[in-house]
Amino acid sequence: NAGVMQNPRHLVRRRGQEARLRCSPMKGHSHVYWYRQLPEEGLKFMVYLQKENIIDESGMPKERFSAEFPKEGPSILRIQQVVRGDSAAYFCASSSAQGDGYTFGSGTRLTVV
Amino acid sequence: EDQVTQSPEALRLQEGESSSLNCSYTVSGLRGLFWYRQDPGKGPEFLFTLYSAGEEKEKERLKATLTKKESFLHITAPKPEDSATYLCAVQTNSGYALNFGKGTSLLVTP
Numbered sequence: 001n002a003g004v005m006q007n008p009r010h011l012v013r014r015r016g017q018e019a020r021l022r023c024s025p026m027k028g029h030s031h032v033y034w035y036r037q038l039p040e041e042g043l044k045f046m047v048y049l050q051k052e053n054i055i056d057e058s059g060m061p062k063e064r065f066s067a068e069f070p071k072e073g074p075s076i077l078r079i080q081q082v083v084r085g086d087s088a089a090y091f092c093a094s095s096s097a098q099g100d101g102y103t104f105g106s107g108t109r110l111t112v113v
Numbered sequence: 114e115d116q117v118t119q120s121p122e123a124l125r126l127q128e129g130e131s132s133s134l135n136c137s138y139t140v141s142g143l144r145g146l147f148w149y150r151q152d153p154g155k156g157p158e159f160l161f162t163l164y165s166a167g168e169e170k171e172k173e174r175l176k177a178t179l180t181k182k183e184s185f186l187h188i189t190a191p192k193p194e195d196s197a198t199y200l201c202a203v204q205t206n207s208g209y210a211l212n213f214g215k216g217t218s219l220l221v222t223p
Contacts, residue, residue, distance in 0.1 A: 004156075033209075042117075043157070043200070045210035056209050091156050101147065102211070104156035 002027070004094050004105035005074075012111045013082045021077040021108045025094030032075045033102060034067060037089040049075060082112045115140040119201050119214035126191055126221050134186040134217045136201030146184050147211060148177050149200040157200055160186075191221045 005024040013019050025032050034046040045059040049069040060067065064082075069075040079086055089109050093102035116139045126132055138146065145164050149157035161170045163179040170177050174195065176187040186199055198218045202211040 006156075033211075035211075035213075042215040043202075043211075043213040045212070048209045058208070059210060093156075101159045101162050103159060104149075106154075106156045 004029075004092055004103050006090075006092050006105035006108050008108060009106065010109050010111070012113060014113055015083060016081050019079040019082050019086070019110055021079075021090050021092075021110070022074045023077070023092030023094075023105060024074040025092075026096075026103050029094035029096050029103070031095045031097065032069050033093045033095075034075075034077050035091045035093065035104075037091060037107075039088070043091065046077070079110075082110075084112050086110060087112045115203065115205060115212050117201060117203055117212055117214040119199075119217050121217060122215070123218045124220070126188075126219070128192055128221055128223050129190050131187070131189045131191070133188070134199055134219070136184040136186070136214055137182060138184070138201075138203050139182075140203050140205050140212070142206035144204045144206045146179055147202040147204070148184070148186055149202065151198045151200055151216070160199075188219070191219075193221045193223055195219065196221045 007022050032049045035043045037043045047060050047067045048056040064080045066078045089107045091104050091107045093104045095102050118137045120135045145162050147162050148160040151157045161177040166181045168179050174189050178185045198216040200216045202213040
């Protein structure tokens with residue numbers, strides 16, 4: 001009974017490259033959430049998705065960031081033209097219904113050099 | 114604006130020394146208050162959800178309580194393996210996001 005699976009665990013990108021972060025929710029979960037944790041700051045909500053739908057993207061930066069959760073396959077958080085300020089831990093969480101206790105993955109630690 | 118403030122920022126306890134962590138919140142319409150535990154290099158691990166003032170939940174050495182303004186996480190007779198960062202988060206009726214505090218870093222020494 002695998003939990004929320006995120007990959008890669010660590011990702012290094014040069015400034016200007018693209019970063020793709022993947023998240024497979026727990027079996028039976030159809031709600032996916034992405035959060036970002038910057039050094040010395042708390043977890044910040046980015047986006048909430050259900051299969052093929054973005055429900056709430058109020059926490060997503062307006063430019064360079066996008067997310068999807070296709071009918072088949074994992075949820076993808078995509079960051080284009082990365083900058084040093086994008087360096088952070090990105091966590092994905094899933095739930096079986098909106099408002100349930102979320103289950104978090106172990107995160108992807110993005111380093112932009 | 115919704116706010117979640119956790120105190121203290123850091124807490125050091127001797128094994129067996131009970132204490133409490135505080136989470137104060139200001140939100141417009143609380144849907145639920147969540148407690149998580151986070152170990153270094155890992156994702157948050159769900160502990161409790163509280164929905165209404167007066168509610169209490171327990172799990173092993175941990176007990177969470179909720180009032181209209183704050184929540185407490187009581188740790189009874191802690192052990193070194195309880196060392197972690199404890200996160201509090203609120204969810205409001207107007208959205209789906211969890212609004213997290215910055216956490217309390219707990220160190221329990223033998």
